[in-house]
Amino acid sequence: MPSQTKQHILDTALALFNAQGTGPVSTNHIAEVAGISPGNLYYHYRSKQDIIRALFEQLYAQTDTRLVLPADRLPTVADLLALVRTNFDIMADYRFIYRELLALLGQDDALHERHLSIRQRGYDGFREIVAALSAAGVLSPLEDATVTRLADLCWLISEFWLANLEISGQALTDAALAHGLTLMMQVISPHLAPADV
Amino acid sequence: MPSQTKQHILDTALALFNAQGTGPVSTNHIAEVAGISPGNLYYHYRSKQDIIRALFEQLYAQTDTRLVLPADRLPTVADLLALVRTNFDIMADYRFIYRELLALLGQDDALHERHLSIRQRGYDGFREIVAALSAAGVLSPLEDATVTRLADLCWLISEFWLANLEISGQALTDAALAHGLTLMMQVISPHLAPADV
DNA sequence: GTCTATATCGCGATAGAC
DNA sequence: GTCTATCGCGATATAGAC
Known part of the structure; x- marks a missing residue:
């Protein structure tokens, strides 16, 4: 500490x-x-770069502690949405990182490598959730390539929806963030399994 | 000139x-x-900022001349994909802008305003294409809110797929860019109208 | 239009007293 | 751990000769 x-x-x-x-x-x-x-x-x-690195580490610690699924049961679509919503909040707290990410990583190889491995964990998590939803019967059975594409799309929304709002000059209101979640539902809903009888 | x-x-x-x-x-x-x-x-x-502004204007000129739909017929899904593919190429040429966009806009109010209006044109274009596809019967009839969400998703892919590749350390190969297009198809295909007859 | 020379500024970073 | 003082550098930008 x-x-x-x-x-x-x-x-x-x-x-x-x-x-x-x-x-x-x-x-x-x-x-x-x-x-x-x-x-x-x-x-x-x-150095100044040292401060920036420390802030990245704070961000990583936040994602580690706050981006977790309930361990005692299978994940639901609501869990997925809640996870992304929490991610939005964390990203908003560390806005400057997402605003300048590529520039910051491009000037610091060690940081870039570190970021890649953290990021990979996040992406793998998404893929596992989608696969678990399919296995649990929440989503219809999916081919591997489809799981990948759905995970990619969820990831894209999760990582870039905030940037999209900022670039288009919109405030990070609750409603604007919620719209990001409806986009995720738009992607997922065609694959929801018909309700059990 | x-x-x-x-x-x-x-x-x-x-x-x-x-x-x-x-x-x-x-x-x-x-x-x-x-x-x-x-x-x-x-x-x-x-000033240095003056050079940056001039490069933004070059980019806008490129999008104006190269991001156009065939005017003599209704748009197709292939047109949409080709448009996004061309956009990828333009964005790759002006990588630094997309890498630092929020930082660059945040430090130059005039540029930010200019960028917003150009960007709005692009987004409206996407919305019109989706609406036109639906009107032409290529896509099933869609509610307005659905048109908006599909356009939002296409836009998100179009604007951020390159950044996603760069952040994850992947090269901007043809295959990687093409995968972005398959994501767009993943979004659209559930709404393709059944073939005639 | 292009060059050389230079003014001015503030940055990142360090030394050494306390 | 914290301060004051300062070094050295390179940045943007300008002046004036050619």
């Missing part, structure tokens, strides 16, 4: 990055808003 | 931005690679 000051630097940096982006926000700026000296900031983090 | 040097600056900047991102590429760097002096660069463009 980080010291108070160390965490305070992260909190301040996150707020500034989300508001202005990583480019225009300097370490001096972060230190000033955090109410500490630039030297002190560099005592806790050796 | 821009002068030779002016265009040469744009070409050089585009190549460098695509390779390294806008942040690490300085105007000095652009001038050096272009084989001109920094002062000359500033004779043609008053």
Whole structure:
């Protein structure tokens, strides 16, 4: 667990990055808003990139603890929707990461590799949920290629719906996020199994 | 039409931005690679942001001239796929824009506004194609809300499939791009009207 | 239109006192 | 752990000769 000051630097940096982006926000700026000296900031983090990496790790920790399925039963479509909704909330908290992701990863090979492995876990999770829904009879039996495509589409919505809202100038309201979930239902519903009698 | 040097600056900047991102590429760097002096660069463009704006305008011009439907007949599903495929190619040419879009727009209000209006045209186009497919009987009759959702999904694939490939570390191969098109078919095919007769 | 030279600024990062 | 002071660099952008 980080010291108070160390965490305070992260909190301040996150707020500034989300508001202005990583480019225009300097370490001096972060230190000033955090109410500490630039030297002190560099005592806790050796570089600006180090702060960014720490924020990525915070994000990963959030996804690990909050993006979980109930372990005591088979997953439902509602579970899938709830998972994506939670993901939207986490992504909103770390907006700057998703706004600049490709630029940030392109400038830091270690981070890129780390991100790839975390991301793979998330994608595999989606694929397993879709396969489990099919196995449980919630969805009609599906070919492997179809499972993959449905998982790809759910993933695409989950990862990019927020960016789409932001680019089109819409606020991240509850209703706007919920529309993303209806898109997911639009993808899935043609494959729902007929209700049991 | 821009002068030779002016265009040469744009070409050089585009190549460098695509390779390294806008942040690490300085105007000095652009001038050096272009084989001109920094002062000359500033004779043609008053700022780095001015160069970026000019590249956005080049992109818009490309979409205007290349993203068109055949005007002499009703659109087909193949037309829709071809349109998206062409869009993939254009986006690949201007990768840096899509990699940094939210950061670039967030730092330039005029550009953001301009981008919104261009983007709206694109989205409306998608909605019209889906509606036209339904009206032409290619797709079964659809409710308005369904047309919107299908257009949203096609749009999401069209705008973010490339980013998804890049983030997951995949090369922009023909096969990878084609998979994006199969995702679009996955969305559309449940609504294809039964063949006549 | 193009160059050379330069002004100005602020950034990331470090040294050393406390 | 925190501060003050500062180094060194490279960035954007301009002035003025050619």
